[in-house]
Amino acid sequence: MVKRNKILFKNIDWGVVIIYIIMIFFGYMNLYSVSPEKAEKQLIWILFSFVFIFIVFLFKPIHYKHIAPFFFLFTLFLLIGVFFFGKNINGSKSWYVFGPISFQPSELAKISTSLIIAHVMSQENIENNHKALFHIFIILVLPAFLIFLQPDPGSSIVFSSFLLTLYREGLSISFLLYFLFYIFLFVVSLNLSPWIVILLLFIIFIFFFLFKIKKNTSLADLFFYIFLFISFSVFSIFSPFFFQKFFKQHHKDRINILFQNEFDRKYRDNVGYNLLYSKTAIGSGKFFGKGYKKGTVTKGKFVPEQHTDYIFCTVGEEWGFIGSVILIIFYLLFISRIYFLSERQKDVFGRIFGYSVGNIFFIHIIINLGMVMGLFPTIGIVMPFFSYGGSSLWSFTVLLFIFIKMDSSDQTSLI
Structure with missing residues (x-):
């Protein structure tokens, strides 16, 4: 049995595993400081995560490649089923509840989408292949749209991380810039008249036309630029309508507060309360922090969601600027190592899956840090390995160790 286990875990990258264990341990310490009761449950989920690691290593990488389409379809059924059989928690119908156990299918969708994207892209090169690119975008839109309708816009945004994977595999940077510009237009259109936005777009278009378009520009290129201008304009007009129609009031308030102030009387005692005290906790930690379990904001439970989305403010208060920077450095080392391992994969499937894993972690960390600081x-x-919750912990763990299993195997044969 010992010999079997040695073979099972042969050639794994201990660097990324050690960082994973450190993160789990440090995350548990901070969660215990916030809520010992929830930390007890989290400990059980941590122990179960090691069981999942063992199960992940029982399968060969080729098995993950073969089951990817079926696994993806299964998660789509779960995402659809949650509208009929799910339970509404915190304004979102995103959970299946079985007695004391709750399960969020959007977490499973991150794993299945990573696998199916790797499966499809390992068979078709997306560079200058518009048909393959269209298929991949459909794959990405389906789970993201279903999750958005729950409504859980936060989890749906995570699927934008796959654009970084597509970029690594040959997607033109123009697509990334268009995507970012659409987000920028959406935000701007909520605060300015759509007609002012269109006027600004027109000025940008004229500037681009006069200074960037060459004399030998084809008629097709010219029509493409005109199409972009029209699509940007239409998007800016409909953005406020979309925002009012499809976003819940608490989602609207959370977005609006970015352009106003959490100290505003309108937000201070409700939707801005978390952000106000999150910033207070982080700032009060100063350079060296107040010390473990000595945070006054944490002990006073002033931040309602401190055990989940706002767990980082505990780090800021109790461990200070130094502790926060060290944590961020560990995350950067962790993600960098995943990218390094991805780049050395001999098999395209393993490389694409690895980049998807690294990019999911990257988006989670960037957005979570931005949330607690009001950006x-x-x-x-959630913050990976820190935030309270079994579904997220298990999904992050399974994502990571499927890739570690791929890396430890012979990538030429996927065995």
């Missing part, structure tokens, strides 16, 4: 709206993005 992003509060949209329910």
Whole structure:
């Protein structure tokens, strides 16, 4: 049995595993400081995560490649089923509840989408292949749209991380810039008249036309630029309508607060309360922090969601600027190592899956840090290995160790 286990865990990258264990341990310490009761439950989920690691290593990488389409379809059924059989928690119908156990299918969708994207892209090169690119975008839109309708806009945003994977595999940077510009237009259109936005777009278009378009520009290129201008204009007109129609009031408030102030009387005692005390906790930690379990904001339970979305403010208060920077450095080392391992994969499937894993972690960390500091709206993005919850912990663990299993195997044969 010992010999079997040695073979099972042969050639794994201990660097990323050690960082994972450190993160789990440090995350548990901070959660215990916030809520010992919830930390007890989290400990059980941590122990179960090691069981999942063992199960993940029982399968060969080729098995994950073969089951990817079926696994993806299964998660789509779960995402659809949650509208009929799910339970509404905190304004979102995103959970299946079985007695004391709750399960969020959007977490499973991150794993299945990573696998199916790797499966499809390992068979078709997306560079200058518009048909393959269209298929991949459909794959990405389906789970993201279903999750958005729950409504859980935070989890749906995570699927934008796959655009970074597509970029690594040959997607033009123009697509990323268009995507970012659409987000920028959406935000701007909520605060300015759509006609002012269109006027600004027109000025940008004229400037681009005069200074960037060459004399030998084809008629097709010219029509493409005109199409972009029209699509940007239409998007800016309909953005406020979309925002009012499809966003819940608490989502609207969380976005609006970014352009106003959490100290505003309108937000201070409700939607801005978390952000106000999150910033207070982080700032009060100063350079060296107040010390473990000595945070006054944490002990006073002033931040209602401190055990989940706002767990980082505990780090800021009790461990200070130094502790926060060290944590961020560990995350950067962790993600960098995943990218490094991805780049050395001999098999395309393993490389693409690895980049998807690294990018999911990257988006989660960037948005969560932005949330607690008021740079992003509060949209329910957890901090990997720190935030309370079994579904997220298990999904992050399974994602990571499927890739570690791929890396430890012979990538030429996927065995």
